[in-house]
Amino acid sequence: MAVEDTQPLISHLIELRKRLLYCIGAILAVFLVLIWFANDIYHIVASPLIAQMPVGASMIATDVASPFFTPIKLTIIVSIFLSVPVILYQVWAFIAPALYRHERKLVMPLLFSSSVLFYVGVAFAYFVVFPLAFGFFAKTAPEGVQIATDISNYLDFVMSLFMAFGVAFEVPIAIVLLCWTGVTSPEDLKKKRPYMLVGAFVIGMLLTPPDVFSQTLLAIPMYCLFEVGVFFSRFYVGKRRQDMADEQES
Secondary structure, eight states, X not given: OOHHHHHHHHHHHHHHHHHHHHHHHHXXXXXXXXXXXXXHHHHHHHHXXXXXXXXXXOOBOOSTTHHXXXXXXXXXXXXXXXXXXXXXXXXXXXXXXXXXXXXXXXXXXXXXXXXXXXXXXXXXXXXXXXXXXXXXXXXXXXXXXXXXXXXXXXXXXXXXXXHHHHHHTTHHHHHHHHHHTTSSOHHHHHHTHHHHHHHHHHHXXXXXXXXXXXXXXXXXXXXXXXXXXXXXXXXXXXXXXXXXXXXHHX
């Protein structure tokens, strides 16, 4: 391989390293600010469960180090969540030079809306799903069973739901990208609505805990977001064709 051929690869790797360092720096900066409030952050995340627990019941720590490490682990995850806009911007800055002008005009709104939708999905899980799900679980506990959830197990449970709903709310972005790249079209997706509805419930079954309640709460918004994605993909496809035609004329 000639030296000239390796230069673009090395420059790309240097650029990629710079963008990764920016992402790590942003996460670290947010973490250092939040670390002093680690216990408060955990209390906020645990509030939906605590509010549904019987009088006198409380969460427990079955591991000696859990009261210390679990809030810190949550703070790291929250730092990553809050750094998502910076991370997406660094992704944009890395790929933008390789895009055409009409592609750059379309990708930036997608990156912005993807971060917004991710936060909306997390908020939906926290404010809607958690109170309903934990209230349902608390009321269906067998008689004589004391509810005392381990703080580490609870964190793993809610983080899986946060990620599931955050990713699931990216459905409109995925639909727009598929139509924009020509993999499918809004017209084809409209014909596949029954399959998409079944697929939403299958995905809800795979991403949520094994109960019909959580699966339904994920599947219904996913299908609604599919319809939103189909609606907006028409504008993106039409705008892409117009921009490509304008560039060819110029």
